[in-house]
Amino acid sequence: MKKQTAGREQLGDLAPKFAELNDDVLFGEIWSREELLSPRDRSMITIAGLFGKGIVDGPFESHIRLGKEHGITKTEIVEVITHLAFYCGWPLAWKAFPIVQKVYSEDGKES
Numbered sequence: 001m002k003k004q005t006a007g008r009e010q011l012g013d014l015a016p017k018f019a020e021l022n023d024d025v026l027f028g029e030i031w032s033r034e035e036l037l038s039p040r041d042r043s044m045i046t047i048a049g050l051f052g053k054g055i056v057d058g059p060f061e062s063h064i065r066l067g068k069e070h071g072i073t074k075t076e077i078v079e080v081i082t083h084l085a086f087y088c089g090w091p092l093a094w095k096a097f098p099i100v101q102k103v104y105s106e107d108g109k110e111s
Contacts, residue, residue, distance in 0.1 A: 004028065006062075043067035048080060052088045056095045064103045074104040 007022030031042060043066055050060045067077060077100055085093035 004031075038070075040067070040070040040072060043070045043072055044076075044080065047072075047077065048084060051081065051084050051092060051096060054089070054092060056092055056099065060096065061099045061103065064099055068103055074100065077104075 004023045004027030007019035007027075008016075011019045011022075031039065037045075043063060046063050047060070047067055050056070050063060064077065068074075078097070081093050081096050081100065
């Protein structure tokens with residue numbers, strides 16, 4: 001997995017400790033424990049967690065993109081959101097699907 005730098009890039013001057021924890025602990029130590037849970041599974045769980053909390057904006061889109069990189073197909077993420085809609089909220093699915101469409105159609109490959 002590539003080294004995460006978004007925390008330092010976006011918040012390094014304002015909240016350097018938070019940026020460090022984001023980049024080095026969350027995306028460094030936690031996400032790198034691939035022997036316990038694959039990056040693909042971590043992405044699926046993170047997407048579901050964000051959706052469940054009603055967060056279907058910037059972080060959600062970033063994790064949809066990361067999930068795609070980790071091998072989650074468009075068909076799978078559509079099924080995840082459809083399933084979660086019944087547990088977390090139908091309107092959230094309506095907000096989430098355009099993000100999925102955007103991410104999975106960016107490179108012309110919708111897999």
